Amino acid sequence: MTPMQRYIFVGAVLLLFAYEYQSSPSSEFVYQDYRWSDACAERAGTVPTSGIRTWPRSLMRLSWCWQDGQSPRAYHVVNLALHLIVSVLVGLLVWRLCGIEFAAWAGGALFLVHRMNIEAVAYASGRSELIAAIGIVGACLAVLSERWLLAAACVLFGVLGKESAVVAVAVLPLMLMAKGLRRHAVVMSVAVMLGVVLVMTRDGWPTPSVEWGMVQAMAAMRFSAMLFLPLGQTVDFDYALMPQFIVLAGSGLFIGAALLGWRLGKCPTMLSLAVGWLVITVLPRLFVVTPGMPFSEHQFYTPAISFPLAVGHVIHAYTDTGKL
């Protein structure tokens, strides 16, 4: 791409982004936002705790306290800025992995305007997902540059946004595989598995719930399909209404995706990375039972990064055949 093409592309994408989210800054707090707005009062001890005082979300809580007293507009603007940062990092990740500049621009732009990310961005409480994603993608970029300490710092940054960012340590072996450091990837995978066993032995293994795992797997497959065709988006999808055969089919598809990722992983490509990313980032949610409803769209923010990776694969394939 020439510099002029780059300017035009970035300008056009930012205009589309501004159009898509133009109503977000003037939005009120919704849903569970008021819980977070009480976080500072909780810290001062003036209201009862709501169970969000755990250290993994301290950066999230700090950011809300920092903005305490400001209008919802300020919170939404920060979320939009964080989403912009994540999209740039995703573009850089695609670039580092497939080495094609156009794929980076396309992947970053798609992630920026993708409908599946709206809940994490327009919902002020979705900020924890944005911070976690910065940590995870930042750690991946650091590993690809062999900056190990920076990678560790990024993982910690993500976990301080949301505990689910700890999944980064399971994603990093994928980056090592992509870099050709297969032995490093195996050692890290074994270390991650040992770490999980140690932590679970100390804190207690989650009670396995086959029903929960199947509904989560089906939800993950529903969201994966919505990455390609985002229809039927809603804040409160009623999974209890889904017929059993759809839950079974969704679970089967997820297992199929995991097996496909494993098979493709023998010869790492952008597609195997995309499938691996999706499966690894979703996997903990099959075992950890969260209160309230199953999978929400904002919780799919990090797994959704698999989509720009898949787009990178398609562009890579076209480039190879000279059709780009």
Add this chain to the structure above:
Amino acid sequence: MIRWALAIVIVAHALSGHAYVMAWRSNLSLWTWAQQQAPLNTRAQFNYGRYLLAAGHEAEGLHALAYASALERLR
């Protein structure tokens, strides 16, 4: 070819996503969207009715709550 396909996808996401972002403007708009997307979702119907009442739309709110109660009994 692929450049144009990607451009169309990006534009389609931005244009269609605009309406979904609008749904996140307030609790009422959010649950209005939710109950339209899933008319059989009891929780969405209850919340829709609740926020309609809070916004002063008494008749519509009561109607939505009655519908939600009927759905709840059917489950």
